[in-house]
Amino acid sequence: MSLNDIPVRPATVVTGNLRPVLHEIRHALSELMAHGTHGMIDLHSLPFSSQEYAALDEFLGEGEIDLTLNVLGKTRLRESGYAGVWRIEHFDDNDKRIGYFIEIGHVPEILRSQCDDIKEGLAAMTTILAMEEDNNEDANT
Amino acid sequence: MRMQTPSPYEQTLGEHLRSQGISRRSFLKFCGLLASSMALAPSMIPKIAEALEQAKRPSVIWLSFQECTGCTESLTRSHSPSLEGLIFDAISLDYHHTLQAASGDAAEHAREEAMKEHYGKYVLVVDGSIPLDNPGYSTIAGISNLDMLKEAAAGAAAIIAVGTCAAYGGLPKADPNPTGAVSVSDIIKDKPIINVPGCPPIPVVITGVIAHFLTFGLPELDSLGRPKAFYGQSIHDRCYRRPFYERGLFAETFDDEGAKAGWCLYKLGCKGPVTYNACATTKWNDGTSFPIESGHGCIGCSEPNFWDFGGFYKALSIPTGASGKNAVYAAAAGIAAGVAIGAMNKKSKAEAASSHQTVTVEELNQESGS
Numbered sequence: 001m002s003l004n005d006i007p008v009r010p011a012t013v014v015t016g017n018l019r020p021v022l023h024e025i026r027h028a029l030s031e032l033m034a035h036g037t038h039g040m041i042d043l044h045s046l047p048f049s050s051q052e053y054a055a056l057d058e059f060l061g062e063g064e065i066d067l068t069l070n071v072l073g074k075t076r077l078r079e080s081g082y083a084g085v086w087r088i089e090h091f092d093d094n095d096k097r098i099g100y101f102i103e104i105g106h107v108p109e110i111l112r113s114q115c116d117d118i119k120e121g122l123a124a125m126t127t128i129l130a131m132e133e134d135n136n137e138d139a140n141t
Numbered sequence: 142m143r144m145q146t147p148s149p150y151e152q153t154l155g156e157h158l159r160s161q162g163i164s165r166r167s168f169l170k171f172c173g174l175l176a177s178s179m180a181l182a183p184s185m186i187p188k189i190a191e192a193l194e195q196a197k198r199p200s201v202i203w204l205s206f207q208e209c210t211g212c213t214e215s216l217t218r219s220h221s222p223s224l225e226g227l228i229f230d231a232i233s234l235d236y237h238h239t240l241q242a243a244s245g246d247a248a249e250h251a252r253e254e255a256m257k258e259h260y261g262k263y264v265l266v267v268d269g270s271i272p273l274d275n276p277g278y279s280t281i282a283g284i285s286n287l288d289m290l291k292e293a294a295a296g297a298a299a300i301i302a303v304g305t306c307a308a309y310g311g312l313p314k315a316d317p318n319p320t321g322a323v324s325v326s327d328i329i330k331d332k333p334i335i336n337v338p339g340c341p342p343i344p345v346v347i348t349g350v351i352a353h354f355l356t357f358g359l360p361e362l363d364s365l366g367r368p369k370a371f372y373g374q375s376i377h378d379r380c381y382r383r384p385f386y387e388r389g390l391f392a393e394t395f396d397d398e399g400a401k402a403g404w405c406l407y408k409l410g411c412k413g414p415v416t417y418n419a420c421a422t423t424k425w426n427d428g429t430s431f432p433i434e435s436g437h438g439c440i441g442c443s444e445p446n447f448w449d450f451g452g453f454y455k456a457l458s459i460p461t462g463a464s465g466k467n468a469v470y471a472a473a474a475g476i477a478a479g480v481a482i483g484a485m486n487k488k489s490k491a492e493a494a495s496s497h498q499t500v501t502v503e504e505l506n507q508e509s510g511s
């Protein structure tokens with residue numbers, strides 16, 4: 001039996017946090033336009049009712065991109081109907097949502113390949129190519 | 142977690158996580174979740190990433206005194222790879238008598254070695270209260286809890302008192318306090334002590350405090366020695382049932398229409414208005430829910446002397462009714478009660494033992510009558 005099977009039907013709850021969040025998103029979007037500032041809003045640490053989550057979802061709408069990353073469990077990145085506004089949902093290994101952010105930027109931070117990873121990748125690729133070439137030379141002699 | 146492995150203590154936390162196959166992208170996710178769990182603004186994420194990347198893996202000595210092991214269970218039962226699991230794995234846990242493989246002399250030897258090698262630098266974690274009436278009530282390897290605490294505290298950089306027992310005395314100290322139980326801060330006066338109360342504390346709060354200590358040093362504490370990042374707001378402040386409280390809509394029994402509609406549990410004894418903890422946002426069981434979501438009021442487990450609050454199902458005496466003013470009132474009452482109990486904690490053991498039913502607590506527990 002899951003939590004949803006228990007016959008408790010909460011009446012509509014309004015925490016009053018939805019509108020301020022919508023304005024915060026709008027403000028962050030205008031900051032992105034004006035100064036290129038990358039913005040982030042943590043939705044997990046705000047009391048939000050399920051109705052308000054749904055209303056937020058409806059307000060943001062769907063964009064063109066819906067990506068799932070495999071990083072310590074899944075992470076889902078969804079562009080909203082407003083270009084530059086992204087929903088970032090972090091899940092754990094059991095597909096439980098453990099983090100929910102709105103990011104305002106050209107791409108979500110986590111999507112960009114990290115400089116140090118690129119550096120390590122380059123070193124690894126160089127070593128592998130050198131090893132393969134060594135092996136080929138050995139095979140040819 | 143690594144136990145009793147000869148250093149490399151020079152390895153940084155970032156290096157360690159990477160050696161465990163955690164990519165930088167995963168690390169970024171980790172830092173984002175960490176910031177969220179520490180109630181820090183997302184703009185702090187790059188700073189956390191940078192600081193954690195550079196932080197040295199700390200040596201941690203964990204002492205368990207009069208306790209039920211619930212705090213350790215809370216931490217180790219979280220699913221992996223959870224945030225708390227990752228942090229816990231990244232520390233060098235050099236002594237924890239429940240978790241370590243070694244026993245007897247070998248275990249005690251590991252503790253002495255770690256204390257010697259990292260003198261002045263290790264983090265001391267304590268769960269459980271310390272009995273003062275008779276040292277024989279609780280001993281480890283024949284050493285009394287009091288002696289072991291004093292010895293280990295002397296070389297610690299900081300002490301984290303995990304659980305309400307270590308922080309405030311907890312269940313062992315509940316009236317009539319048969320063992321003369323006291324908290325860590327009742328004994329140790331010359332070291333920074335971070336209280337992480339809860340019965341048990343939320344796992345991610347335990348590791349979040351460790352992470353905070355590693356990245357930004359000692360966290361800012363409230364008057365009861367709790368990190369404000371996690372204990373800065375009451376359950377009531379962050380409760381999703383709060384709109385019902387404001388409108389004066391209360392469940393009167395656990396099965397009436399109000400209960401089914403998810404109304405406020407205040408009249409059923411909820412201690413949310415005077416309890417400072419992160420349950421309402423961090424939640425329990427991997428973020429599934431917290432007690433109020435399951436239809437039971439908060440019992441106030443992160444507050445001193447919560448066992449003696451008079452009854453889990455007795456309503457608080459704070460005026461109800463629909464107004465924001467009352468909410469402020471409630472919060473103020475919570476702070477005042479906290480301060481009073483905190484001051485009481487500092488009194489001598491004998492006084493503390495006899496003052497369990499304080500005026501403050503009784504006041505809190507008058508029937509609301511409405």
Ligand code: SF4
Nearest residue numbers: 377380405406411413
């Ligand atoms: S009294 Fe309890 S159930 Fe009611 S709003 Fe406050 S914390 Fe939530």
Ligand code: SF4
Nearest residue numbers: 418420439440441442
């Ligand atoms: S809801 Fe209250 S009693 Fe329950 S764990 Fe949280 S602080 Fe403790």
